[in-house]
Amino acid sequence: MPADPRTAVATVCLSGALEDKLAAAATAGFGGVEIFEPDLVASPMSPGEIRLRCADLGLSIDLYQPFRDFDSTDDDRLAASYRRAEHKFGVMRALGTDTVLVCSSVAPDAVADPDRLAGQLHGLAERAADHGLRLAYEALAWGRHVDTWEASWDVVRRADHPALGLCLDSFHVLSRTPSHTTEVDGIADVPGDKIFFLQLADAPVLAMDVLQWSRHHRLFPGQGGFDLPRFLAAVLRAGYGGPLSLEVFNDVFRQADPVRTAADGHRSLLALAEATAAGGPGRGVGVDPVGGPAPDVAGTAFVEIATSGDEPALDDTLTALGFARTGRHLTKPVDRWEQGRARILVNRSGEHATGIGALAVESADPPAAARRAARLGAPALSRSRGPAEADLPAVAAPDGTALFFCRPGTDAEWTGDFRATGETAEGIGVSAVDHVGLAQPFDHFDEATLFYRAVLGLQPGGVGEFAAPFGLVRSRALADPARRVRLALTVSLLRRGEWAPGVPEPQYVALAVDDVVVAARAARDAGAPLLAVPDNYYDDLAARVDLPPDRLAAYRELGVLHEQGPDGAYRQVCTEVLAGRLFLALVERVGGEDGYGWADTPVRMAAHRRRRLARRRLAPA
Amino acid sequence: MPADPRTAVATVCLSGALEDKLAAAATAGFGGVEIFEPDLVASPMSPGEIRLRCADLGLSIDLYQPFRDFDSTDDDRLAASYRRAEHKFGVMRALGTDTVLVCSSVAPDAVADPDRLAGQLHGLAERAADHGLRLAYEALAWGRHVDTWEASWDVVRRADHPALGLCLDSFHVLSRTPSHTTEVDGIADVPGDKIFFLQLADAPVLAMDVLQWSRHHRLFPGQGGFDLPRFLAAVLRAGYGGPLSLEVFNDVFRQADPVRTAADGHRSLLALAEATAAGGPGRGVGVDPVGGPAPDVAGTAFVEIATSGDEPALDDTLTALGFARTGRHLTKPVDRWEQGRARILVNRSGEHATGIGALAVESADPPAAARRAARLGAPALSRSRGPAEADLPAVAAPDGTALFFCRPGTDAEWTGDFRATGETAEGIGVSAVDHVGLAQPFDHFDEATLFYRAVLGLQPGGVGEFAAPFGLVRSRALADPARRVRLALTVSLLRRGEWAPGVPEPQYVALAVDDVVVAARAARDAGAPLLAVPDNYYDDLAARVDLPPDRLAAYRELGVLHEQGPDGAYRQVCTEVLAGRLFLALVERVGGEDGYGWADTPVRMAAHRRRRLARRRLAPA
Known part of the structure; x- marks a missing residue:
């Protein structure tokens, strides 16, 4: 030691x-x-x-x-x-x-x-x-x-x-x-x-x-x-x-x-x-304080959505987004959904509002990654928190999300816990999890940056800010150098008060697709609850970006948000917020675009907030 | 109009x-x-x-x-x-x-x-x-x-x-x-x-x-x-x-x-x-938008403490601080307490936690002051909010405190609502209300500055900051040029969270005395619950300020906080927080000192917080 x-x-x-x-x-x-x-x-x-x-x-x-x-x-x-x-x-x-x-x-x-x-x-x-x-x-x-x-x-x-x-x-x-x-x-x-x-x-x-x-x-x-x-x-x-x-x-x-x-x-x-x-010889403090290098993360093994007993909208939405329920857990009320390399577990064992319960990253030596996390003071989670029987080591991230480590590939230790259903689906073109969006508790935004940097070896990008309808939001992305694991963190610039409630700000899972229009159309036709984006957004987009009319029309029809970068573009379609605090997004990165569509987030937030606001207006004063 | x-x-x-x-x-x-x-x-x-x-x-x-x-x-x-x-x-x-x-x-x-x-x-x-x-x-x-x-x-x-x-x-x-x-x-x-x-x-x-x-x-x-x-x-x-x-x-x-x-x-x-x-001829916008000059405030007519039905500590503390109950309201459960020109009404008609319910300022033309306030959008309060039967015009300040206008002097319109008790007291040397300290709601600190500036014609001082035990606090004082009416506003720099609860931060009434040691000793001997100040404070004070040993000993004995200014000093003794969110202070200004003792506020806050913290530690996790 x-x-x-x-x-x-x-x-x-x-x-x-x-x-x-x-x-x-x-x-x-x-x-x-x-x-x-x-x-x-x-x-x-x-x-x-x-x-x-x-x-x-x-x-x-x-x-x-x-x-x-x-x-x-x-x-x-x-x-x-x-x-x-x-x-x-x-x-x-x-x-x-x-x-x-x-x-x-x-x-x-x-x-x-x-x-x-x-x-x-x-x-x-x-x-x-x-x-x-x-x-x-x-x-x-x-x-x-x-x-x-x-x-x-x-x-x-x-x-x-x-x-x-x-x-x-x-x-x-x-x-x-x-x-x-x-x-x-x-x-x-x-x-x-x-x-x-x-x-x-x-x-x-x-x-x-x-x-x-x-x-x-x-x-x-x-x-x-x-x-x-x-x-x-x-x-x-x-x-x-x-x-x-x-x-x-x-x-x-x-x-x-x-x-x-x-x-x-x-x-x-x-x-x-x-x-x-x-940094080099002679630069150490004479000891190895952490006990090994940061894990070389190879990808997102799975995202676990925690939800309460019965939430049909979630299954329906996953189905409409092209996922197949490929496995049922042997002993727990947990389903495995797959499409391409994207794997989502739906865990109905808790009493939680729907949200992201866990994130599993692939690394070659999970026990070493977990030991390192423990040395860095990450609270270890007992196996009973885990979605699977396999002894996946896990720690708690600053916002309470469970972070699992597992070996890469389909033969990873956790996969044996599921009985195959034989279900398959054509899919709509989702290839993998692009990133996970985690709204952070106000007190722990900087803590989260350091946590993921130290524990997973992710590199933080710069801090950004955008003006959401109910106040400024600060954002920071972290990713490994090969962009196999990405996280997008957000937090209110000020802790919210009564007028602008900040909890629960939704979390999301962004799914990578090759063509967002094709994927969104398929999802829409299958009944996915895609978020409606105002016409004004597309009028403004047309003024800013020279897009072919048929592409603009498709965007407008499907609610695609398009952020133009200097060399590429970030295109996304979001679902409505599902029960609780979760939505899903389909994301297309054009020309190696490395962003997260933050310029469009205020429009997305306003659309997601509209229902809540309508409810408030109807409530007695 | x-x-x-x-x-x-x-x-x-x-x-x-x-x-x-x-x-x-x-x-x-x-x-x-x-x-x-x-x-x-x-x-x-x-x-x-x-x-x-x-x-x-x-x-x-x-x-x-x-x-x-x-x-x-x-x-x-x-x-x-x-x-x-x-x-x-x-x-x-x-x-x-x-x-x-x-x-x-x-x-x-x-x-x-x-x-x-x-x-x-x-x-x-x-x-x-x-x-x-x-x-x-x-x-x-x-x-x-x-x-x-x-x-x-x-x-x-x-x-x-x-x-x-x-x-x-x-x-x-x-x-x-x-x-x-x-x-x-x-x-x-x-x-x-x-x-x-x-x-x-x-x-x-x-x-x-x-x-x-x-x-x-x-x-x-x-x-x-x-x-x-x-x-x-x-x-x-x-x-x-x-x-x-x-x-x-x-x-x-x-x-x-x-x-x-x-x-x-x-x-x-x-x-x-x-x-x-x-600012001068030709500088107007062609209209008089407010309808008359700011009132020439002549002093604080009274401070009303709102409290629930039975709170003996408050009466006992006022008595120990040398106040006499000089009047009982003819129709309402309101008592008038007096010492020197300081008048405090204790209103037991509400269900409130103990706090400052109203502030009355003296001005030569109360109706004109109220009309001006109304033109400035201050919400008018109905007479039933008032402590007295007399038709005192009142508006609501941004933090909800009622602000009354009344004529100066003992024959002011509100004084007739009280039946004299005949009680008198020697007093401990309180001459007037020095100022009122109002902790502001987070969203309304700047609004309050403008409100008191526009409605009462008070001039704001600079914004100060101090490090309280549970976070930074911002402060701003307002006063009329003759320093007859003073207000001290404070707010958390960030809205507080669960660890550092900010509500209710106590309010206070600061009472002017000529000699804080004499007054505090009299109050202490009469049983006033004076706030204990740590010995460390006096050791530090002795290091910073060259005080005669007997004065330092008296400070230590009585809990006097002494802030040395360039030309004078601000000396205060505080009571414990009375039930609810209120404490009282005795204040001596030496050499025309114009401050509010803010450098000592972290020490005062820590002492006031100690009991709350002790309660929290004893509570089950």
Whole structure:
């Protein structure tokens, strides 16, 4: 069993009172915490009690933070800073921690002259050393004079005191140098014993004030756009031997269940350590934290639709879409439907509203994939959750969907659980599952990105946004490099309220077809409940895209949504929402189009919402 | 009765399907709408049906928008633009609208040469004129070549076609020139008949990418930081005679009840017209839309606490805080409590959880203030909602709090409804109501700012943010210039979820005292349930602020929160949350301190939350 790297998390990453945060950090498997001062100040536990609580939980206190605006050109203010520091040194001794984060000053009286600044920090380090403590000096990206890691290192070198070293924070470094990686690589030349602490955070690449970006939009490693493996590799090459610690200010994490957030954060560090190790020799953290490479996913083995006992519309729709019921489970109320390589299980054993219950991916070594998922903190699911008797390993994705691993091909372990019906169907041209669309719970969108990235090795695309009728929706697709497994995740940009209910936003299964018009016509003729698309859409489409009249007429007749890309097109037909929260789609990709038809999603959503809205209007006020 | 200016609203401002938006606009009193193309595209109503629907609702269709990326250096793309335009001209004729918004292009093939661009727009104007239509050309702040109103006017002048004029959008103008008002004043020199359309939006002053700023954070006039009266005055001086139309992209409004949002928007236009008229002669819109100046508020007449039948803690707490029950209502279960100029009514006639039911402000002419509020669309409340028999005019604030107007002084109309008890109390030094703290519903924070600004003439302060234990909280205070009436509004930065429940966030009444230590000690000795503040807070306070030891000891003993300002201090003591959602606070302002103690709010919230959290932990999972 590989060992974990030493990990820590700043209490500011997590929601709740200090006791909630500490408990969540321990549950997630962190070895230590950074105590964020406002969390301590608001706590009724004394520093000594916090020390004991952490010890009980098996947590070290790796850092006390932050100490702000220390240096000053004003002697009175400097004296006040020293006085303030003495108070904090007392708190640290009671906490039993030896390192305090000192941020570069943002105050008008901050010292500009590096030698004078170094002198003041030397004085503070001297006092810290008297208490057996040390200072980790950090350049805030918006510091008044010291705003790069190079500037902070220059000051630390000048001060030349054994109790003064650097704190490196990936956000402050990478937000200033997103495209200048040489400066990041230069960290490797800093003596490792002068890097006292390392804070890790990712972030989406945004064009905004860096202070606001930092305070609201940080993410855990692997959830954003920063090259953290390169950053971490440079820090490790320098010889840093301390913990990998998360410091993430995120508006959503501040409100979400801290146990979930902590698990997400811990997973992010393991995945980062793995990605860093994968970057080349000498880049690892000395251990293999995840226990093997991401599975080479070969395709979607099946999608399981969970539904309640009797829902004839679903069977009728599958039939109309050309699927044949090829198998019945030997012991459970589960049917297997097939067309081409697309396999859908309909599981009637639950009491659920109709929705996607499970997703099975094919990989050559399912047990290894499952072990890896477990190492990444994915909750294992017991076999009884499974659709089949075969011992398919399964874990729970952040939205509760079960994720199964199984061998590729028709002889996979799960197929023997079904008795063949002998039923066949001509089909309408469905060749495979193109992708699965999963509307995510508000608190877990970024967690889901990291989960599928780390557990399945899928690569996330960029984050998109579109204006749905009841509010903005954020979207992100993930796929393996060969595009054999695709997922499309969506979430409301803001948690919905009473006017714009967001739950349950429908999920969907997109089925690949070669010709959407042919397939949709066959489905329609067989009675599939295709979604009606407004005429206005086709008038607008005709204005935007030069389509042959007969093609446009077919689109209009069948409700085809056509998104034109630069080199190809994404064409889809959707069914109405079936009972519950599910619809099915037929998807044709023209010219290698790699998108998901998101530009048309507002039209699709409006059409799907129309019935709900009509119901609301009829309801008594 | 003064007439309203002509008003319109873009459908993109409002949530829902197109039919919801049109109904909401009509209900709010708008005269017209801009049809935002994606709303039409997603609608099952044909353009002709939309025309009829609008006519039924009494709405004119003042604009069709937007037509994007028209001009091109590529002849094929230009030809496609012309083809696209012909389609849209057909839609406009079916809609029965004569003006289309043409945005400056953001495309790589946008035309840079102003004469060539003018030539292409002249060509488009010629075709529009053939259909009896006209083009309103707008400079997007992020346009590729045309990104200021001056550049758009230069092109329109060069094109010199009667069917081509300007669309001026306050966001695009003021986001580029927040501090360069000369350029705004220059709009007055544009011939009025060349300004075809006017779009109005406010915004908070933010340092971020202008495109993101525009698409997510626009606000209705009076809710943000732009000088819209000056902008509108310049447009009116130019001779513009069309409607005042709102175009606001706002993440919250996109999800909120469109009827509420539309009412808020309509109010914003009336208040803007009034503020513009108040700016000086020649600046008005030719009418007085609001019917009189904002009331000169003289103080808080009373705060009414609504509570259920029997809540002894409230009476006991008022008594311990030095209040005397000076009156009992003649016919209703309402008591009057007094101390100094602070008056609190306790109304036990409802079934409510304890909270602030009403706020009464003193003004010299209550009926005039109420008429003004009604003109601003504030929902009038019937007399039966009132605490008293006297005919106090009242309206509902956005969070449902009743807002009463009454004459100043002890002989005010409402005081006669109470039978004097003869009870008196020495008091603990409370002189008046300092302010009322109202936690706002998520969807209505900006609406509340505008409401109190427009209806009471209060001036909003800046927006602040603080990190509470369960998420970020946004805050905004409003006060009259003489600081006789103050309100402190707060809201969660994100709508809360299950982990961090946001409702009911407590409300509070802050009572002014001369010496918070003296008052708090008296209250504590009389049994008031003062909120315990952690020792850690005082250790941190001692580190930050140089306080005499005996003062610090008194703070610690009594739970005083002390926020040091540059010139003074804000000192407060809070009670525990009384049954329901209310606490009381004693507030001392030192040195004219104008703040609200927000830096200490996370500590206060953590202390108030502790009991709730303890309850949750004890509850079965």
